[in-house]
Amino acid sequence: MAKELTPRSENYSQWYQDLVIKADLAENSAVRGCMVIKPYGYAIWEKMQAELDRMFKETGHVNAYFPLFIPKSFFSKEAAHVEGFAKECAVVTHYRLKNDEESKEIVVDPDAKLEEELIVRPTSETIIWNTYRNWIQSHRDLPLLINQWANVVRWEMRTRLFLRTAEFLWQEGHTAHATKQEAIDETIKIINVYAEFAENFMAMPVIKGLKSENERFAGAIDTYTIEALMQDGKALQSGTSHFLGQNFAKAFDVKFTNKEGREEYVWATSWGVSTRLMGALVMAHSDDNGLVLPPKLAPIQVVIVPIYKKMEQLGVISEKVDTIVAELKAKGISVKFDDSDNKKPGWKFAEYEMKGVPVRLAMGPRDLENGTVEVARRDTLSKEIVPLEGISEYIERLLEEIQQGIFNKALDFRTKNITKVDTWNEFKETLNKKGGFIWAHWDGTSETEEKIKAETKATIRCLPLDNEQEEGACVYSGKPSKQRVLFGLAY
Template sequence: MAKAIPSRSENYSEWYNELIKKADLAENSAVRGCMVIKPYGFSIWEKMQRALDDMFKETGHSNAYFPLFIPKSYLSKEASHVEGFAKECAVVTHYRLKNAEDGSGVVVDPEARLEEELIVRPTSETVIWSTYKNWIQSYRDLPLLINQWCNVVRWEMRTRIFLRTAEFLWQEGHTAHATAEEAMDETKQMLEVYARFAEEWMAMPVIRGAKTPNERFAGADETLCIEAMMQDGKALQAGTSHFLGQNFAKAFDVRFLTKDNQLDYVWGTSWGVSTRLMGALIMAHSDDDGLVLPPKLAPIQVVIVPIFRNDEQLAQLTDKIKPLMQDLRKAGISVKYDNSDANKPGWKFAEYELRGVPVRLAMGLRDLENNTVEIARRDLKTKETVSFDGLVDHIKNLLDDIQKSIYARALEFRSQNTFKVDTYREFKEQIEKGGFLLAHWDGTSETEEAIKEETKATIRCIPLQGEEEEGTCIYSGKPSKKRVVFARAY
């Protein structure tokens, strides 16, 4: 049989790590805190990339690329920005190595020290806004809508594959606008793009919200986010979109001539999602038998396993299956035909279940005689025997149903694990059990920090949707106008 993994109920963290390993998604690198994304895992990321990139381009954005290295002085120009990232920066100080005089290997050449240290990109606001100064002179140059796909480095001490690594892949959008209203509209629009991607592609329901001042991106006036619930009841921030105000424009003197012939600073946004979405995909849907992938992101949507005893039987089955594969591919469905004789069908069934392939077809000689095929769906682990006639349409409908079913199951799980709490005692009892807690907060940083210190729960967001509701803060007893979402988080 295929490789077993621990159960979620016994050890959720070990289940996650082992699933990534056994499903061949990624592995730890020889470089501490970094990961190697393996072909199967990277093919999922590529599907995410393609879908998101199409959505960015539909909203008028273009891709560009900016340097990996950022002069240290750039980070000093925006005070809150450098404070937010200072502890995570990797710094390049020299540009040359030389052989050690004792023959022990290579050493840093002390004569090759850089005049100014370079920071390995933790995020690109500074280097991009220094470039925008040259690109923007007039209102006619706005809006400037740029995205880049790249890697970033944030020196994490405690790492976990996909969720928190020293180097990771992401996209970062950086836009410039003539007015605050336009920039805020952009911030909201891109949050909605992320939310649509999470729900329609990842089949993962999210809460759209605003971060508290304590949790905002360093250098932003406002941070919007989407928050998802994992199967252990913890929250995961799945995407952020930031209204930067004129902070970076002022730091890098990016001004433009308005229609009224006045010089003004431009208004900015930035927004990003990363390979952390891979971790979210795994933890939101998978089970004790392996990955459960929504069809839209599955590298293999349909696997066909012939059941045969000899080459003659395999040839007969292949003659029947080949036209089906062609028709499936014409319909835009990715399909794999596993006709290898290295492993038995039972092993193959378990292996493709582990890898989260949404639909499995099995066909033997009896099926050939009856013009039927056995279909198994990964999400519900059910099987049915159907006619070969009209099979492509049946599979298309089945994939659509699986996509919706996975989303509905995740939404139901979130609903069952979201609780309104009105007292701090109730809050402390429930937070130990996990889930999203909707509670009143007085809006002060002091209360937020006190709750975090005492319970390890943070305010994940102030929901953008939902009614105003007068109440009293669970901690201080002071007035509150709206419930916020608390949770322990990744």
């Protein structure tokens, strides 16, 4: 056995760790908290990027790029923002190294101290709004709809591959609008884009909602989120979209002249998803045999493994396979024919299962005789013998079925793990024994939320957007409540 995973039931976080490494997605690097994203993992990220980028452009956004470094003074202009990020910023203080004459080692040159220290961006609001000041004068310059693909650094105490790393890749959208309503609409438009992407491409059901004050982005008026439920019953915030009001416009003095000729501050939004989505993707679908990828994000959608005794047999199989490959490619399906002779079929089966390839075809002497091929599904681990006639249409349909199937499975899991709770005892018991989302009344105060967190570690994941209003009593304080909110343990 070359590779085996720790079973999920035994140690979920070890399983995750094993899987990320054994499926060749990423590994830890020589730099604390920073990972190396390996080609197979990066290929999945590229597929995510391509689709998200398409969706952003479809909704009128354009890409640009802003600097990695932010002058310290910019950073401190928005009070809530500084407070939120100050504790996890990497700071550049010098710009040169030199050879130390005594120790013969490379040291920081004390003469090369920067006049003003630079922050490595943990997010780019400040540098971007400082720039927008020069770009915006008139209502005719609005809206400004810009996205950037970038890396950011947040100096985390404790890191986990993809889920929380000191450096990560993401996109951050930063938009400027003439009216409050337009900015709010933008914020909601984007959270809908994120939800659509998560559900249609990642096959991961999400709940759209509003963050409570405690969980809000530093500097935002409102934070919208998509929350997903992982297989261990913990919630994962998978994307956020912020309505920033005029906070950054005021901090950076970004004004425009409206149609009536009066000066006003602009209204802002920002929004992002990161390589954390990779972690979400892994934990949403995979099993004890390895990764399970939704076809729409799988770098290889179909792998074909030949089974043969003699080289002549491989030749005959290859001819048949070449036809299948051509047909699948013509349909836009990515396919790999693994005819390498240094690995046995059984080894290949296990390997492609570990890597989550959605469909595997195996063709051997029996298939040659019967005009068939063996088709195996990664998601259900089922196999069947299928006639070669019409195989590409069959696989095309199967890929759609798998995409839908893993979404349904995840949705079913989530539905079973949302528990409606009305008493504090029930709340604690559900959290301990079952996990998942707890749907309970809350009195709307930060004080109660903090007490609940202190006692149980559970936080309010969100106030769902399509929430029905319902009078009730807060599960903790007993005070009146207008609606239920979702609680849960979070990553």
